[in-house]
Amino acid sequence: MTSRSKHHSVIRAAMLAGARDTFPLLVGAWPFGLIFGALAVSGGFFSPPGATAMSALVFAGSAQFIAVGLVAAGTPATIVILTTFVVNLRHMLYAATLAPHLSKLPARWLLPLGFWLTDESFVVAAKHFEESRSDKNKHWYLLGSEIAMYSNWQFVTWLGILAGQQIKDPQSWGLDFAMVVTFIGMLVPMVKGLPTLAVVLVAGGAGLLASGLPNQLGLLLAALLGIAAGVSAELIWPEPEAKP
Amino acid sequence: MNEFLLIAGIAVATMATRIPVLLWLSRRKLPKGLFRALKYVPGAVLSAIIFPAVLLADGKLALQADNAPLAASVIAALVSWRTRSLLLTIILGMITLFLWKALSPA
Numbered sequence: 001m002t003s004r005s006k007h008h009s010v011i012r013a014a015m016l017a018g019a020r021d022t023f024p025l026l027v028g029a030w031p032f033g034l035i036f037g038a039l040a041v042s043g044g045f046f047s048p049p050g051a052t053a054m055s056a057l058v059f060a061g062s063a064q065f066i067a068v069g070l071v072a073a074g075t076p077a078t079i080v081i082l083t084t085f086v087v088n089l090r091h092m093l094y095a096a097t098l099a100p101h102l103s104k105l106p107a108r109w110l111l112p113l114g115f116w117l118t119d120e121s122f123v124v125a126a127k128h129f130e131e132s133r134s135d136k137n138k139h140w141y142l143l144g145s146e147i148a149m150y151s152n153w154q155f156v157t158w159l160g161i162l163a164g165q166q167i168k169d170p171q172s173w174g175l176d177f178a179m180v181v182t183f184i185g186m187l188v189p190m191v192k193g194l195p196t197l198a199v200v201l202v203a204g205g206a207g208l209l210a211s212g213l214p215n216q217l218g219l220l221l222a223a224l225l226g227i228a229a230g231v232s233a234e235l236i237w238p239e240p241e242a243k244p
Numbered sequence: 245m246n247e248f249l250l251i252a253g254i255a256v257a258t259m260a261t262r263i264p265v266l267l268w269l270s271r272r273k274l275p276k277g278l279f280r281a282l283k284y285v286p287g288a289v290l291s292a293i294i295f296p297a298v299l300l301a302d303g304k305l306a307l308q309a310d311n312a313p314l315a316a317s318v319i320a321a322l323v324s325w326r327t328r329s330l331l332l333t334i335i336l337g338m339i340t341l342f343l344w345k346a347l348s349p350a
Contacts, residue, residue, distance in 0.1 A: 186290060
């Protein structure tokens with residue numbers, strides 16, 4: 001094998017690993033995408049090309065859902081845009097977490113990796129990045145995960161848009177719960193010690209208390225309190241698998 | 245406002261949270277304390293989404309037995325804890341939800 005084709009097979013392996021580790025989340029995105037597509041067009045809030053464009057250009061499930069909800073409630077466009085910005089602020093924390101692993105990459109790499117960054121690819125990549133020693137090929141792994149998420153999302157929202165022209169009441173199927181159960185399956189394995197348990201309990205409890213705040217600000221506040229609880233708890237009880 | 249202007253606005257608002265921080269922080273080192281805090285971000289965000297979604301109905305605590313999402317969430321958390329399998333967690337959680345809804349008196 002020449003060194004060039006060897007290099008190619010290493011890249012292919014990294015991308016495939018990223019896509020493979022993302023697979024359960026691809027399945028988890030199906031109910032979301034179907035419901036988003038169906039809701040967006042069945043109420044006549046977005047045209048089918050508009051809903052398609054939103055999935056292609058925004059590519060953020062919760063922001064897309066909220067946009068449909070706000071448009072349905074007759075919210076002015078500037079408020080819709082501002083609200084989606086606030087809901088998306090968590091991506092800044094994701095980008096800040098991944099960035100140290102993606103140093104020395106040129107902008108032509110960071111622009112697409114940023115454009116395609118979602119909760120799902122972040123969780124998968126953050127786990128992988130923390131476990132692997134070398135920074136080599138991490139960008140290929142993330143790219144594989146992101147392309148898998150993106151193509152899956154385009155396909156499944158397109159199905160939802162098709163179905164939306166038939167289905168009357170998609171939420172009554174209880175499919176919106178699929179998001180919650182997916183998140184539970186992601187959260188539980190993260191709890192490895194008292195600090196992460198403190199994060200879960202404080203962020204969850206604060207989320208309950210602050211749920212009345214507008215524009216998902218309660219979510220941001222609860223997350224910040226949970227992070228503070230984790231950092232404080234770590235000073236007293238170090239995480240068992242803490243790295244230097 | 246025009247539908248496509250609205251979508252373009254949402255797209256820009258989303259990308260503004262994804263790209264600049266990645267460009268900026270890949271060129272410099274974060275303080276160690278901040279880096280330690282960032283590893284708690286996913287768990288904190290997920291908890292802040294899950295707890296209200298499962299435990300609140302119309303802004304009030306809903307701990308009664310006919311809260312099918314609560315029952316399904318408890319089962320899902322147990323399955324995830326024992327198996328660490330995301331797919332199994334989703335499947336058994338959804339089955340519990342549908343069974344609980346079907347079996348509890350309306």
